[in-house]
Amino acid sequence: STSCNSPSEVHILVSYHALVYVSTVCLDTAILCALSLGTAELLPLFGNHDVLGGLVCMWSVAITRWALICSLLLSNVDLKQRAVMKRWAAAHCFLGSVYESCRQVMFGGPLESGAGPLENPWFLVLNTVAAAATCLFWEITFPDSNKENNRKEKKQKTMVLFIRVICFLKKDLVILAGALIFLFLAVLCELFALLQTGKIIDALGSPSHWNDFPSALFLMSLFSFGNTLSVGCREGFFSCAISSFTRKVKVQLFGSLVFQEIGFFESTKTGDLASRLSADTGLMGHVVSLSTNLLLRTLIELLGIMVVMFGLSWKLTLLILMEIPLTSLLQSIYDTYYQRFSKEILDSMARANDVASEVMAGIRTVRSFNMERNEALRYSKTLLEIHSLRTRRDVVRSIYGLLRKVTDLGIRVAMLCYGQKLILSGQMSTGTLVFFIFYQRDLGNRIKTSVWILGDIVNSLSTAEKVFEYLDRKPQVSTDGTLQPDTLRGHIQFHNLTFSYPAYPDQPVLQGLSLEAKPGQMTALVGPSGGGKSTCVSLLERFYQPQDGEILLDGQPLQSYQHQYLHSKVAMVGQQPILFSGSIRDNIAYGLKNCSMERVIQAAQKANAHEFISQLEHGYDTDVGEHGGQLSGGQKQRIAIARALIREPQVLILDEITSCLDTESEQMVLQALANCPSQTLLVIAHRLKTVERADQIFLIDRGVIIEKGTHHELMEKRGKYYKLREMIFTEKADLKIIL
Structure with a gap:
């Protein structure tokens, strides 16, 4: 939010803020060490099992830490950054106290961290990382700057675009409802199949439960077959809905374009329009398939897995859920760059299509002036621009994938460390932790898929913006006249x-x-x-x-x-x-319904075209070729006169x-x-x-x-x-x- 005039000033500013952050963490650690030693001496006064006293000590330590950090370090930071750093300091200092207070209200039991987190150094590290990630996610999602209104408007615009895209499916609600029904059936069958798989494993592991094996195997096979059948029906229904959706969008877009004034086509290149009709409408259908198919399926599976994981260990589940803001944060940053590159790539592809269309339409001129190599080079430059943009987009995608892997690894390491603590304290068995790890992997995949789908929907909606811009455009030359006199003199x-x-x-x-x-x-x-x-x-x-x-x-x-x-x-x-491509008869009778052959011949005779048409092998059924390329200039002129x-x-x-x-x-x-x-x-x-x-x-x-x-x-x-x-x-x- 601070403007700089040179790259060196930017580096200095970033280094300064990094120094402030590191100094704050070090100062907070020192303050925490001192206060923890003091509160450790005070706790026996309340009693070893006095939860209220422990919470009072924790909140006192947190308030003291936050006050000292704000007064000693953050007072010298500029006003814009001071508000951000204060919010981070508050999250950093009060996160542990809030966690313990909420846990006591919901579940009770003794304090986990007590008054001194020095007993669990990992808790201090985890608290620091969680506070930083949460604050960073908040600042990016809800920025406290002049750009906040623009970001809100952009989100509202994206939501409006999404609703407008979905509205194209109104007439296909029956097909879409069938797809959603099979979607729920597929998810339920998959969950029950997994449950029966667990029973099969239990039956194989214990001789006393061998009699349960046949029924569990039958039910697992039945639910697996139901899942396969439901998935196939779901995909079929969604494919029909998306095909109908794409057709409707293309028809409406083409109908809107052909009614625009001539000046619009002179200022808008044909390649751009062709790209909107072909590529962008397909991407809009991609939005529908993701939003109503993959996203719903993933969210339902995510909800089911979270229910099971909360039943196994709510503590580990809360720890794993930290991955959501981290992944969302990375996705938000990634989407910003990806959308920009995607838009530039689409524009470059439209320019490349325009170059190709222009050269193919004027191939005679290109050949007569010996410009084949020059035009090929011009087309190559446009493709090179697309390649460069795609390379930069792929680099961003690779960095994003790497950071996601690192985040996933960090969450998994933290889960194993905390799981070891729970096993040592007798709150969890080793088998439960192993079972939890498998569910954590599925949960992580579902979270990543959900966040990726949401980001991809936003990226795809950016292409729909141009389509709706053309759909909403009103011709500057009005065609709303209503006068239709019975006779017209032509004055x-x-x-x-x-x-x-x-x-x-x-x-x-x-x-x-x-x-x-x-x-x-x-x-x-x-x-x-x-x-x-x-x-x-x-x-x-x-x-x-x-x-x-x-x-x-x-x-x-x-x-x-x-x-x-x-x-x-x-x-x-x-x-x-x-x-236009078609027969000579179709071109002469262009726009006329039920036009007789006699009228066509009479018009051709007036235009002195009947003689040369009759000499053609197929006569009036002769195909004129693209743009009339099979006829000479004079022949095309006479057919055009007959058409008038x-x-x-x-x-x-x-x-x-x-x-x-x-x-x-x-x-x-x-x-x-x-x-x-x-x-x-x-x-x-x-x-x-x-x-x-x-x-x-x-x-x-x-x-x-x-x-x-x-x-x-x-x-x-x-x-x-x-x-x-x-x-x-x-x-x-x-x-x-x-x-």
Whole structure:
């Protein structure tokens, strides 16, 4: 909790606090020696069996020790650390007195440690270690610093995430209930099988009990079979529940993603989304399986073992339970580092997936520029980053495993030492201690498993946070419109539009732009690249929301129209159309239910696509391949045009569609469009023939309209449109000369 400016200051501070701690322990030992000698002389005054007098002496010694430590050593420690050290000193000084007092209230009997722990030096060592571990566990779990509120908020957030994950299992409660029933049956059968095993051992060890052997063997076999059957049924039920859970999460996540605005996909990489859909949803299912299966089973077994151990020796059981705060402390520290590394690994894996997807999608470009080695090296660097993070995570895991082994060894040594004392005092037999050791091993395994599962659940929940972030995200472009008129004229009006893309908010693309597209007319947008032409189309398609101004369709704001209705009346064909895996027929009838083959053929004929489709081996059932890779650019363009024409939209947007078409196909498409006199046609084109036929032309540059009018009117003005036409004409002439 103390900030330092350099590593040397940190080392000095740590050394100082270590020195204070060691000095305090040494001082307390000296004080305890002196006070123990004095109280040993006072005890006979109360009587050798006066428990009350012994407790009074113990509490007096503890209070004196705590007061001397606080006044002599801790007064020079800074305020922030003084509170921590005082809490440790209190635990260190009063732990023995509290233990003896509670034991007397519950069980009675003579004092174990008396007034002088010097008779049992191990008690002083054990008391020191227990107090330090308890205080350290308390300070980490409930820190007295400014970060306490953040830690509480983090725990609350984790609990909310866990509850939300479990809520996905509401519809599978019957399956989950069956799994829990078999879980309890499996644990009960296992415990009874162990009990019968003990009876078998007793029967074999004593000839007088040999008659009990057959019945014990039968019951052990029966319970073992019941355990095996219950375990198999439990795993089957849990597998069904987890499979259903994962499917639901993936469906909801995918449904949430596809409704996000286009700007979201431009700022979020595809590899990241794919990683959330595949890896993270699987980890969420992992949380369910651990929390409802392994954790419950382990806790039930832990409870049963503790009941048996308390029956054998409650003193040794309390000693062994010291392992819980120590293991929890180690797990808490381990989880902090593990969560950080896990999150970084997942992010790195998402970046690696994004690199691989990007290269595979653009393999033609990579090959044409001879960048195979460079892209392989780039992918190798991302994998090297993942390897480095995993190595660091595994080092932390190894250190954590080592410390757990040392803790377990220390608890076992303390148990054997204290067990020897109990045997010498006649409070326990050697056979009972041996039996207790076996149970201690099982108890330790259950404690470690429980703590590990809880930590793993917390680590897995950190991945669920990103999934729920996407699930809860509301699209910035609303689709809540409800307007669905019976007839739509297709009158479009842009009023003072101002727009900047979300990734570049300080770079306006449109600045107060206004234009009008009337039904039955062809409106052309021309101008240099980057001037804002395609942006107008994107706004009309509701891909983005303008920062200022509005778009009216038949006098109504565009956002007031119902989402599905709007896109059934407004269709767009882009310059680089995307086809989906499947047949040509499926791509033309994309999004239409019960679309007849006659409509598909008519749309293909209008787009001048029917001829080349008929020449294919499978005709309209030909698979186009991924992204239409089995077709040429012109063929994909004509199929995309047919996909738009089959809907018979009132507003048709053509964004440079003639760039991949030959002259004959272009003329046939334009002729087909001319046969729809009531349709509003918005065209972005550079070809002169397309532009010349337009009823009105808008020249857009840097987000504003420079000129507008018909082709003849703009040519007469001899403005920028005229210069643009002349430049295109000159370039074509030069190209012909070169050819």
